[in-house]
Amino acid sequence: MYSALDIDIKPGQGFGIFEIGTSLWTLLDILRREPNLYPQIDVKYDPDTSATTPVIVHIRPHIDLLFSGKQQRLHTVCIRQLRDQSPPLTVQYNGNILSSPNEVLRRVGVSKMFGPTYPGDELRYPGIWFSFEEDGIGEGLTAPRPGDKAQEVKRIIILQNERDGSNSAIDALDEVHECAAMTGELARAIVKVHDGVTLQFHPIAFSTFLHVGIGETTAQDLQLELGPPPRIHYKEDERMKIHAAVRPTDSEDGTGYFYNYFQHGIDFLLSERTHTVRKIILHTNIPGSPLFQRYKRCSWEIEDKPEDDEDDTPPRKRFFDRFETISHFLGHREPPPSMILDRTDEDEHLTLPNSKTRLHGYDGIVLEVSELSQVVSLVLF
Structure with a gap:
């Protein structure tokens, strides 16, 4: 028996590790570290619009997320599949058993319970x-009349409470309201070319803005504000230097080292000499x-200057905007020349249908773009 599937449900919140508001990255990372408990996991998405459409994670046979x-x-x-015995499933509420192999x-x-x-x-x-329906299976077959006390429950659905207290249907395409599971996590990153990035965390109402400036913010500042990075990686790959003019400071800065904050979707490249931020990489996952x-996923937004002094809402383009839209926003009617990057070249065991991306360079910023015009990552320097 999988003890992880002896479930104590919490209406509006989820159950166990499956807490409403948890990020896809966090939950998949947990599942990946427990292969014996969750051996069969499917991730389903629309490949044409995977940056903006919902993702379904199916943990066979009982759970859809x-x-x-x-x-x-x-x-x-x-x-779902409450009666499936591989593995058996027990569902509890406030310590009382709702469903089990014997009930x-x-x-x-x-x-009686609710x-x-x-x-x-x-x-x-x-x-x-x-x-009382199992994904539509059984339509047209003889079934108990609605309201029959003996109707068997086929699915239990847990979702976030509506803020207005209503019991209306919640659109599956809506975003999750801010909740406890998000506390301390990055809410958005506002990018300013030639300057840096401003970070805002949950809960937004009580959050202060953290500015990370290129050439200003130090490694000590990052550790003080963001905590120690999960990984420090010393940069060895200098292949991109062949495409750039050599500056006098390049040799003085050395190759540099990365602070990898996977949980925020951000990398910071720091100078070996000054220990200040040289580049910022934001990932779209x-x-x-x-x-x-x-x-x-880092929810980044590229911000431009306001159109006039009285405008307090400067124009922005976001991570889910198409590449052509962002390129035009950066001042290019036509995208600049690009270089092809295939990240699977160094991993012979990894095969993907759309593995190649293109690197488009602008003044102070580089966009890595998929074949479907989705921005995979953003490099600020």
């Missing part, structure tokens, strides 16, 4: 729904790309 398209946050949890969950059991609710084809309570799941 729906993540929001833009922020990649756990939006909805569906517990079938029926309409009358839900009503009380009355509005009529409908499903029993809907704030933060949790009980459905697009499913199907070679770097998927190495970094959490």
Whole structure:
């Protein structure tokens, strides 16, 4: 038996590690470290619009997890195949067993545990729904009449409570409201070319802005504000230097070293001489790309100067905008010449249908773009 599937559900919040608002990167990282508990996992997404559409993680046979398209946050949890014995599944609520290998969950059991609710084809309570259909299977077959006390529950759906307290349907394409699972995590990164990046964290209402300036912020500053990086990587790959004019400071700075903050989707390249930030790399974590799941999605926004002094909302382009739109925003009617990068060249065991990306260089910024015009990463220097 998988002890991880002895589940104590929490309406509106999830259950166990499957907490509403958890990031896709965080949850997949947890599942990857527990192969014995979760041996069969499928990740499903739309390859044509994987930067903006929801991602579904199916943990066979019982659990489906729906993540929001833009922020990649756990939006909805569906517990299904309640009677499947491989492995057996026990569902509890407040210490009471709802469903188990020896106890079938029926309409009358839900009503006894949760009380009355509005009529409908499903029993809907704030933060949790009980459905009597198994993904549409059985349509047209003889089934118990709606309202039959003996109707067997086929699916349990846990989702975030509506802010207005209503029990209306929640659109699967909506983003997750800010919640406890997001506390301390990066909410957005505002990019200014030739300057740096400004970071804002959850909870937004109580967050102060952290500015990381190129040539200004030191390694000590980063550790003080962001904590020690999960990894420090000393830069050895200097192949890109052949495409750039050599500056007098290059030899003095050396190759430099990276602070890798995977949990924020950001890398900082620091100078070996001054220990200040030389480059900032922001990752979009697009499913199907070679770097998927190495970094959490960083919700970056490129900001331009306001059109006039009275404008307090400067124009911005975001990570989910198409490359052509961002390129035009950066002042280019036509994209500049690009270089082809295939990150699978050095890993003979990795094969992807769209492994090649293009590097488009601008003044102070480089965009790595997929064949579908999605910006995979952004380099600020």
